[in-house]
Amino acid sequence: MEFIHDFSAILVATCRDVLPIILLITIFQTLVLRQSIPHLRRVIVGGVYVVIGLALFLAGLEKALFPLGKIMATQLSDPAFLYGTDKIVLQADWKAYGWIYLFAGMVGFATTIAEPSLIAVAYKANEVSAGTINQWGLRITVAIGVALGISLGTFRIVSGTPLYLYILVGYLIVIVQTIFAPKSIIPLAYDSGGVTTSTVTVPLVAALGLGLSATVPGRNPALDGFGLIAFASLFPIITVMGYAQYMHWMTQRKLKIMEKRNAL
């Protein structure tokens, strides 16, 4: 009974998310374009699937994974777990937080694989590139980027170093890569930064950031708890471009070897 109540609350919230889109499309169709939508019935059924699917997805996460993930984030960042119960810690030692970095990275990877908006973008990229961009290849590359980003982000919270330095260095890497990466991957790489952080990743990562900054001695949740999302949206750009560069380099090398062989 309680579950049905929770589920209907989530369903209503999802419908409210879709409402502006429906209004906008209806207004434009009737007032500006003045024509009917092709395969209207199919589109409506698809829209209903999206809303119900997303609501089920979120309800399941709320029920199973978020509570567990949030509890684990606080347990792992508990000083009693990290340093042992008998020690009083005044100064955070960044070396004691190994499990946190690993947990952050793995949670980042796992949640990104399940992220519905990334699935959508990977699907579209595969279709548009006529199959040269592999869906799983793109999703795993992005997930590795998020994992690296969030790991580094937790290190930043523990060590208390300023956020803008990391972002600045990240931007510089992106700029240098943009010069050398194959042109066709650049727009997709830039996009993959934004799509990684939605329904699955944000709640877990935010809980981790706030939990960590509340328990690490000398950190202020208000100032240090933010910034993990920024890491998670910057690093996939780097890994996606890096992967494209690597693939490009490999094909070039193969071509060269083939040419040599032919010359002989």
Added chain:
Amino acid sequence: MITSLIFKKLKNALTDLLPIILVIAFFQIVVLKQPLPQMGDVLFGALLVVAGLSLFVQGLEMGLFPIGEAMAQALARKGSLFWLLSFAFALGFSTTVAEPALIAVCSEAAEIACQGELIDSSRESLRQYAFGLRMSVAFSVGLAILIGIMRIIRGWPIHYLIIGGYVVVMLMTIIAPKEIIGIAYDAGGVTTSTITVPLVTALGVGLASTIRGRSPLLDGFGLIAFASLLPMIFVMGYGLLIFG
């Protein structure tokens, strides 16, 4: 035939979810050395997630992608730049302004600004600050989609615009109050919701494949990138305007 199709979709969704299950089980059992609590709840929830994800992907293929592309093509055929750009702005603004994640971040940001004694602690000023922040983010996302659509039409190379944006972000970081920087950086990530992303992607790809001389891969993508960059600039700008 249909059952095998459904089975395949469910299997795909299960693969998507598997890493999360493995990570949580590993840390719970090996690192924290605790049994998994409420196994029944967890399994039931995982089942819902798998079913929901399969339904969502099916809905994408049937509804969200076709409608996005149909709108892009219809608007391009109409040939009115004004209506195309209005649609772009309205789509960005309306899907962001009521986004629950954004509302949550904005009220949190108001608390922080209050602790940092940047605004006074009356409820009215907190509400006003959060509302202003929310409006600037929603406006910036609308503007981002508009600029992105302009880029597709004109064929501007994306990297000049994005790198230019990075430079602006860095310059503003130097002068913006430090209480707003973390939130500004995060604002870029939280704005793009699960329903907006597929729709915006389909819009861009649909438009790029309609306009002659544009490639869907080179020009169709990139809208999300603008939507995560511009909010950073606008949130820091809002901070400067209010406190500067």
